[in-house]
């Protein structure tokens with residue numbers, strides 16, 4: 347599947363640059379063509395000679411090199427690949443990419459390209475956690491750049507935390523997965539709900555839950571990456587907008603339902619939002635005061651069930667409607683019953699019992715429940731759950747079509 351694919355690998359200056367050598371070797375094993383750009387700082391860590399030997403190609407480094415420019419102009423270099431990969435991506439190159447700077451060959455190629463870009467950040471944990479880096483990455487992701495890692499562990503600088511370059515095998519999988527998935531959902535429309543909802547008590551207080559939106563956002567991004575025209579309807583979340591999606595931000599369950607209806611028709615709907623079951627039906631127009639000592643009496647009313655509503659939507663019903671079930675006990679049994687009750691096609695059931703780390707965490711353990719059975723997936727990141735679900739969706743929609 348991945349033969350004849352071309353990667354432009356940009357190696358920026360970090361101690362992890364040596365891992366690029368392994369990555370090139372593994373890509374070549376898959377018969378993926380690799381051409382390298384080595385930044386000036388990158389050349390402090392690996393030599394052009396070793397990159398050239400492994401990639402069996404010229405290594406480019408200079409923006410103003412007459413010989414390089416004559417053989418392969420920098421614009422052509424940036425377009426002559428199917429995918430640009432920046433590994434390792436330092437805080438500096440992420441900042442330059444976010445700003446759109448083009449002061450060397452690597453950043454010029456990144457600005458001039460019309461191809462997808464994957465970054466694999468690697469840096470000191472404090473640099474990674476710095477708001478500037480996080481903002482830069484959020485900006486890049488919004489523009490469609492996708493990323494892998496960093497991972498957590500001991501760092502060359504003696505500190506511990508997030509900042510290690512993803513392992514070459516994982517970067518390789520992201521690259522081969524990219525090639526395999528590209529275009530799988532082209533021509534399909536997807537609708538995804540994500541995040542919590544906020545149900546006002548008064549203008550400053552609300553009822554909410556602990557959902558981070560990670561799983562739903564990841565699903566939207568995966569569907570979009572596979573070519574689906576994706577609308578994400580999201581409750582309040584700290585997460586950056588997923589690449590390539592149309593994002594509609596809402597606060598309450600009622601707003602979420604209205605936005606979902608407006609986003610139809612869709613071929614697939616994935617309801618990953620943790621919608622509040624109840625809203626306050628006597629929400630105050632002004633901030634409630636504690637003067638006088640009387641405790642306000644909140645009266646609750648049921649919110650609309652968006653998943654059930656989309657599942658029952660008559661002519662507008664998406665061909666495939668998928669829900670999530672967060673349970674703390676009898677996960678599969680309760681989720682099976684929920685699938686029938688809601689009228690959806692599939693349910694992804696996950697264990698959110700205290701200690702499972704699912705809510706707000708990066709990993710998830712899910713069971714995919716369909717009419718014909720249950721499939722338990724190994725514990726994996728929410729991004730991997732999203733990719734696997736998107737592949738199942740693609741298979742289902744394409745099978746049905748065929």
Ligand code: C5P
Pocket residue numbers: 539599617618619620621622623649650651652653654668669670671672
């Ligand atoms: O009933 P419960 O909240 O456990 O169901 C979870 C599933 O239903 C999730 O897919 C969630 O997004 C969806 N849901 C919804 N609207 C609601 C409640 C849940 O779409 N009001």
